[in-house]
Amino acid sequence: MISTQALLLLGPMRTLLAALLCSVSAFAYDFVGPETCRGCHPEAYARWKLGKHARAKDSLTPAQKKDARCLSCHSPNENDQGFAHVTCETCHGGGQYYTAAYVMKDSELVRLVGLVDPSEKGCRTCHDASSPSLKPFDFVEKLKLIDHWSAERAKRAGEKPPKPEQKKK
């Protein structure tokens, strides 16, 4: 974790963002929507679009689409953010402040202003005992089924070959 003092030493841009962060951190960040992510992450978008998260609301009948209980997992950010299904920002956090290219390239800053590293715990907020699957949720196996990052990382590796110590990733 980076201290506020360290942030202040890192120049005016970060000072500004740190101040901004302090003033907004009590609230959830607004969503920009998957089409915005698509502009810079076409591979990740294409893979997500093929999966069930991108169609989660479509599994509900018209009556169920009005049931807040069902929407809480099948379309959790529709009423507050206006984006249906289980979308990029449901897992990665609202992109209001982190989607500018210069922020996205800074792995510390991007997390300070809202990018979330999706965790097993996050999956389990929906994939739990009250969802209809007969089998218990196996994180490692299920993670493979939503892989939209390998293509991203391959592209990045092709553009600038990774340093030897990064090859394991």
Ligand code: HEC
């Ligand atoms: C203006 C272009 C742009 C937009 C829009 C954008 N990204 Fe990014 N994103 C990038 C760049 C550039 C990187 C850094 C990749 C690299 O290191 O080469 C990145 C990195 C990431 C990473 C990895 C960050 C890390 O440090 O591990 C995630 C996750 C991510 N983006 C998710 C998203 C999501 C979700 C959205 C939509 C809400 C989004 N991005 C919108 C350009 C963008």
Ligand code: HEC
């Ligand atoms: C706690 C989160 C959660 C809630 C609440 C929830 N679901 Fe689901 N639902 C899931 C998950 C996760 C799956 C996928 C399970 C799997 O295949 O492992 C799922 C799957 C389904 C499927 C099967 C979709 C398919 O592709 O076969 C239907 C239909 C469904 N849910 C309807 C509903 C209805 C109707 C409600 C409200 C009464 C509801 N769900 C509430 C999490 C939830």
Ligand code: HEC
């Ligand atoms: C169900 C949750 C979930 C959804 C929805 C989701 N992601 Fe992800 N995303 C993840 C997880 C988990 C990882 C990291 C996997 C790992 O590191 O093993 C990831 C990784 C990434 C990465 C690669 C980061 C890196 O380090 O290289 C990018 C870029 C990304 N996601 C963008 C998106 C975009 C764009 C969307 C929507 C089109 C999206 N994600 C939808 C969970 C999700």
Ligand code: HEC
């Ligand atoms: C906001 C709730 C939510 C979160 C968070 C979430 N999921 Fe899901 N997921 C769902 C719902 C709802 C479905 C069922 C979609 C449908 O078919 O209607 C689903 C379906 C799936 C499926 C396809 C069905 C299956 O079991 O094969 C996989 C794989 C999956 N999720 C993996 C993950 C992983 C891995 C994470 C965490 C990185 C995650 N999900 C986070 C709600 C969620």
